[in-house]
Amino acid sequence: MNREDFEILNQEEKLIYFDNSATTLKPKQVVDSVVDYYTKYTANAHRGDYDNSLKVDMEYEGVRDKVQKLLHNRSRKEIVFTSGATASLNMIVFGFMKYQLKEGDEVLLTKAEHASNILPWVTLAKEIGIIIRYIPLENHLVTVENVEKMITPNTKVISIAHVTNVLGDERPITEIGELCSKNEIYFVVDGSQSVPHMTVDVEKQNIDFLAFSAHKMLGPTGVGVLYGKEELLERLEPTSLGGGMNASFDSEGEIEYKALPSRLEAGTPNIAGVIGLGSAIDYLLSIGFDRIHDHELELKKYAVEALEKIPNIILYNKELENGMIAFNIDGVFSQDTAVYLNHYHICVRAGNHCAKILKEDLQVKNTCRISFYLYNTKEEIDELIRVLKNSEDIFKVVL
Amino acid sequence: MDPNLRREILLDHYQHPVGHGLKDEKGYIKINTNNESCIDNLDIMYKIKDGIIEDICFDGEACAISTSATSIMIQSLIGKNKEEAKKILDNYEAMLDERPFDQELLGELNVYDEIYKQPNRKKCALLPFESLRKIIDQL
Numbered sequence: 292m293n294r295e296d297f298e299i300l301n302q303e304e305k306l307i308y309f310d311n312s313a314t315t316l317k318p319k320q321v322v323d324s325v326v327d328y329y330t331k332y333t334a335n336a337h338r339g340d341y342d343n344s345l346k347v348d349m350e351y352e353g354v355r356d357k358v359q360k361l362l363h364n365r366s367r368k369e370i371v372f373t374s375g376a377t378a379s380l381n382m383i384v385f386g387f388m389k390y391q392l393k394e395g396d397e398v399l400l401t402k403a404e405h406a407s408n409i410l411p412w413v414t415l416a417k418e419i420g421i422i423i424r425y426i427p428l429e430n431h432l433v434t435v436e437n438v439e440k441m442i443t444p445n446t447k448v449i450s451i452a453h454v455t456n457v458l459g460d461e462r463p464i465t466e467i468g469e470l471c472s473k474n475e476i477y478f479v480v481d482g483s484q485s486v487p488h489m490t491v492d493v494e495k496q497n498i499d500f501l502a503f504s505a506h507k508m509l510g511p512t513g514v515g516v517l518y519g520k521e522e523l524l525e526r527l528e529p530t531s532l533g534g535g536m537n538a539s540f541d542s543e544g545e546i547e548y549k550a551l552p553s554r555l556e557a558g559t560p561n562i563a564g565v566i567g568l569g570s571a572i573d574y575l576l577s578i579g580f581d582r583i584h585d586h587e588l589e590l591k592k593y594a595v596e597a598l599e600k601i602p603n604i605i606l607y608n609k610e611l612e613n614g615m616i617a618f619n620i621d622g623v624f625s626q627d628t629a630v631y632l633n634h635y636h637i638c639v640r641a642g643n644h645c646a647k648i649l650k651e652d653l654q655v656k657n658t659c660r661i662s663f664y665l666y667n668t669k670e671e672i673d674e675l676i677r678v679l680k681n682s683e684d685i686f687k688v689v690l
Numbered sequence: 691m692d693p694n695l696r697r698e699i700l701l702d703h704y705q706h707p708v709g710h711g712l713k714d715e716k717g718y719i720k721i722n723t724n725n726e727s728c729i730d731n732l733d734i735m736y737k738i739k740d741g742i743i744e745d746i747c748f749d750g751e752a753c754a755i756s757t758s759a760t761s762i763m764i765q766s767l768i769g770k771n772k773e774e775a776k777k778i779l780d781n782y783e784a785m786l787d788e789r790p791f792d793q794e795l796l797g798e799l800n801v802y803d804e805i806y807k808q809p810n811r812k813k814c815a816l817l818p819f820e821s822l823r824k825i826i827d828q829l
C-alpha cells in the first residue's frame with residue numbers, strides 16, 4: 292500500500308526492500324517535513340523570540356504530543372527525545388538503574404535481546420555488581436511461566452524487547468507488566484521492533500520505560516524516544532550535561548536542572564529528526580496499525596506458503612504471527628544467499644542480527660531475515676520466490 | 691583470469707577446503723577471526739616450528755569467499771618462513787587494494803584479483819589473512 296509515497300520504490304531500477312527490521316524507507320511526507328525545516332524555517336529550538344524560532348518550538352514540542360498519542364501515556368513530560376533506541380536504553384541503565392540498584396540486585400534479560408539491551412547491563416554489572424540472569428526461552432519464545440519462575444526477592448528489573456529483531460516473536464508484555472507491578476520490579480521494554488508495527492499502550496501494559504527509534508518507523512535516522520513514567524524520569528540523572536537542560540549554574544559548581552523533559556535533552560536536539568518523526572507518526576496513524584499489521588501477516592502467509600514448496604529452503608519461524616521470515620538455503624551460508632538476492636535487487640539481512648549470544652540457544656548461528664512493511668507487495672514476493680527457485684546457480688552469481 | 695576457471699577454483703576450495711577441521715594437538719596457536727560484518731566466524735590454528743609454518747587448520751562458519759580464501763591461504767603458506775609469508779601477505783593486500791603486486795608469487799590467490807570490484811566482499815577475502823598478521827611476529 293501507499294507505494295506512490297516512496298520515491299525510492301519508483302526508480303527505474305526496481306528495488307525490493309525486505310530489510311525493514313534494520314531500517315525502513317521514508318515517505319515523501321517525512322522527507323518534505325525535514326526539508327521544510329531546513330529550507331523554510333531553520334532556527335534553534337527553545338531559544339529565540341522571532342517567528343521562525345517560535346515555529347520551530349511549536350513543531351518540535353508538537354511532536355511530543357504526537358508521541359504521547361502514539362504511546363497512550365499520561366503526560367507529555369514523560370517523552371524525551373534521544374538519538375535512538377540505543378541512547379534511550381543507555382540513559383535508562385546509566386542514568387537511572389545505576390543509582391537505584393545495588394550489589395546483588397537481579398536484572399532479567401533474555402539471550403534474544405539486541406546488543407543495545409545487553410551491553411549496557413553487562414557493563415553496569417561490572418561497575419556495581421548487579422546480577423544478570425537470562426530468562427530461559429521455550430522454543431525461542433518468552434513465556435509468562437518462565438518469567439515468573441525466574442523472579443526472586445532480589446529481582447529488581449526485567450528488560451526485554453516487546454518484539455525481537457531475530458525471529459520477530461512478540462512477548463506477552465501485558466502479563467509480564469502485571470508481574471512486574473505486583474512484585475515491584477522495574478519494567479523496561481525495548482520497543483524498537485514493536486512501536487513501528489502495532490499499538491503500544493504503556494499504561495495498560497504497565498511499562499515503566501520504553502525505548503524506540505524513529506528510523507524503523509518511516510522516520511529519520513539519529514532520533515528516537517525515551518518514555519519513562521514521570522515519577523521515574525524525575526529520578527533519572529542526566530547522563531549528558533550542557534545547554535538547554537540547566538535552569539542556572541554558578542562558578543561554585545551549583546547547577547540547577549530544568550524540569551522534565553528538557554532536563555534530559557542537553558544540547559541542541561535533532562530538530563529536523565524530531566519533526567520528521569512527527570510526520571512519520573501522523574503517517575502511520577492515518578493508515579492505522581491494524582491495517583499495517585494485517586497486511587504484514589498476509590504477506591508472510593503468502594510467502595511462507597510458496598517458500599515451503601521450495602525443497603532446499605529451511606524456515607525457522609513460519610508459525611509466528613508477524614511480518615518476519617528467518618530462513619536459509621540448505622547448505623548455503625546466509626551471507627552468500629543475501630549477496631545472491633542482492634544481484635536481483637532484493638535486500639535482505641544476513642547474520643545473527645546483533646543478538647550474538649542467542650546462537651548459544653538457537654542451533655543455527657546465522658540466518659537470512661526478511662522483514663515486511665506496509666509498502667511490500669505480493670508481486671515482490673513472487674520475484675523472491677522465482678529467484679530462490681533458481682538458486683542452483685547461486686555460486687555462478689556470487690563467485 | 692577466465693571467469694569460469696576462477697569460479698571453479700573458488701567453488702572447489704569452498705566445498706573441499708584445505709586444512710578443514712581443528713586439531714586437538716599441542717603446539718598450535720589458535721586465532722579467532724570475526725570480520726566487521728559480525729557474521730563470518732572462523733578459528734584458524736597455526737603450528738610454527740623453527741621459524742617455519744608447519745601446519746594450518748581451521749573451522750567455523752563463513753561465506754564462500756572467506757572459506758575459499760582461508761583454504762587457498764593455507765595451501766600457500768604451509769612450509770613458508772616469516773619473510774616469505776610476509777611477502778605473500780603484502781602482495782595479496784596490494785592486489786586487493788588495486789596496487790601493483792607480484793602475480794607469480796600469489797599463485798592461486800590470484801582468483802581474488804577482481805574482488806576489489808565488490809567492496810563488501812573484500813573484507814571476506816581479507817578475513818583469514820588478518821589471523822596471519824596477528825601471528826607473523828611469532829614466526
Ligand SMILES: Cc1ncc(COP(=O)(O)O)c(C=O)c1O
Nearest residue numbers: 375376377405407452456483504
Ligand atoms: C530490538 C532492537 N533493539 C534496539 C535496536 C537499536 O536501535 P538503534 O540502532 O536505532 O539505536 C534495534 C535495531 O536494530 C533493535 O532491533
